[in-house]
Amino acid sequence: MSALINHTARVHAVLSASAADRWMHCPPSARLAEQYPQTSSSYAAEGTRAHEIAEQCLRAFKDGQPEPIYEGDDLRIRGELQAYIDGIIETYNAELAIHPDTTLILESKVDFSQYVPDGFGTADVIIMAGSRMYVIDLKFGQGVEVNAQGNPQLRLYGLGAYHLYEDLYDITHIMLEIRQPRKDHYSCDFMTVEDLIQWGNEVVKPTADIAYEGKGEFACGDWCRFCPIKNCKHRAAVNQKLIEDHPDPAALNKKELGVILQQLGQVKSWMDTLTSYATDQILSGEQIPGWKLVEGRSIRKYVDEDKVVNKLRAEDYADAIIFEKKLLGITAMEKALGKKVFNELIGDLVVKPAGAPTLAPESDKRKEYNWQQRLIDEMEIEEE
Ligand code: SF4
Known part of the structure; x- marks a missing residue:
């Protein structure tokens, strides 16, 4: 079996692909960010572990070997990766049926330094199929949906992957994909190699050179959310x-x-x-004039639940009094029964009511809330 990538030790460049949306909009942020500590979160650690497990499972598929056996939290992550792993295998098999020389490449280190100084990154999955190259990025987050269209991180990986394999394969088109299994979200961008290279030369390179020198104009926008400054x-x-x-x-x-x-x-x-x-x-010990930290609101909790139960049972309190019996929530039930059995047995007993009206900009992809229809529905329910 090939050596696995150490995902935790992935090094970050000054102009990293993952921060490209920020430094392309706000070039001076790249050098300024170097003065700030790199922070990490439990979500990032979970995402890293998810990438490791996805790689192990896909490598096992590729090598015709059994997958590793996972336990505890890894077993949960493996379950949540099911749709992603199935999807990659499905894409690979579908292409293989058409192009017998289809190749699955995992965790490929890609170099896009001819566009971005010191630019490199790791493409999670590359599939070579005829004249088409897939570059697929796993996003394990379940907060914000990430889209592939115009996504600079994915495009940079696409450029790096293209140059890595251009001598070996006759690539004309690139399918850039983001697969986000925990949000059931799939997004793709299809480009010709010419368009991608033109974007690299005309859009990325000039901005990257300015950013690398710490020059350019500051600019605010959505990308500020992930800025370390x-x-x-x-x-x-x-x-x-x-x-x-x-x-x-x-x-x-x-x-x-x-x-x-x-x-x-x-x-x-x-x-x-x-x-x-x-x-x-x-x-961390600093002072902000006029401000201090106070204890926020907290709620009471049992010190030791077993001791509470033992003490109350010893006083002859019946379990029916001290415990509440509750049906599992839908997500927990689906997990307990498995998706297939859940759908077979009780799928028709689950509905998704319309959500409460939420204000959103016109550009939002969700369809507009139909308040007239909602009124009619409510009146019909009342009449029944
Ligand atoms: S917070 Fe926004 S404007 Fe400020 S440096 Fe970061 S990306 Fe630029």
Whole structure:
């Protein structure tokens, strides 16, 4: 079996592909970010483990070997990767049926330094099929949906993968895919090699050179959420101006309201960043004039649940009094029964009611809330 990648030890370049959306929009953030510590979270550690397990399972498939046996949390992660692993095998087999020389390549180190100084990364899965190359990125997060269309990280991996294999394969088209199994989300972008290289030369390279030198203009946007410069003065200035500029609330017309609503997300995200940054600063011994940490709201809890049960049973309290019997929630039940049995036995007893109306920008992909239909539905239910 080939050596597995040490996913935890993946090194980050100054202009990393994962941060490309940020440094391409805000070039000076790249060098400034070097002065800030790289933080990691339990979510990142779980994502790293998921990549390791996915690689092990796909490598076992490729080598015709049994998968490793997983236990505990790894078993849960393996279960949550099922759709991803099945999907990769399905794509590979479908291409193999058409192109007998289809090749599955796992965890390939790709070099895109001809566009981005010191640029390299790791492509989770590459499938070579005829003149088509798939570059597939696993996202294990279950928060934000990540889309492949125009995704610079994926495109950079695509460029690196293309140059790695261009001498061996006659590649004309590249399928860039993001597969996010825990969100049941799949997204792809299909490009010709010419278009991808043109993007690399005309869009990425000039910006990357500026960013590498620490030059360029600061720019705020969605990408600030993942920027390590939590106390960025530019972001503060932009958001303070947004707050100062808005007109007297009493006189807001609908157009002004629409504009302010668009800005709210940005201001709120900045405020959340500042709050968590200030909390971390005080926790690490720094002082912020006028601010301190206090204990937040907490709820009572048993010190030892077994002792509580033993003590109450000793006093002849019946289990029916001290325990509550509850049906498992849908997710837990699906996990307990397995998806197939769950669907067979009780799938028709599960409904997904319409969600509460939620304000969203016009660009949001979800279909518009139909309040007239909702009223009619509610009236019909009442009549029944
Ligand atoms: S917070 Fe935003 S504006 Fe400030 S450096 Fe980071 S990406 Fe640029």
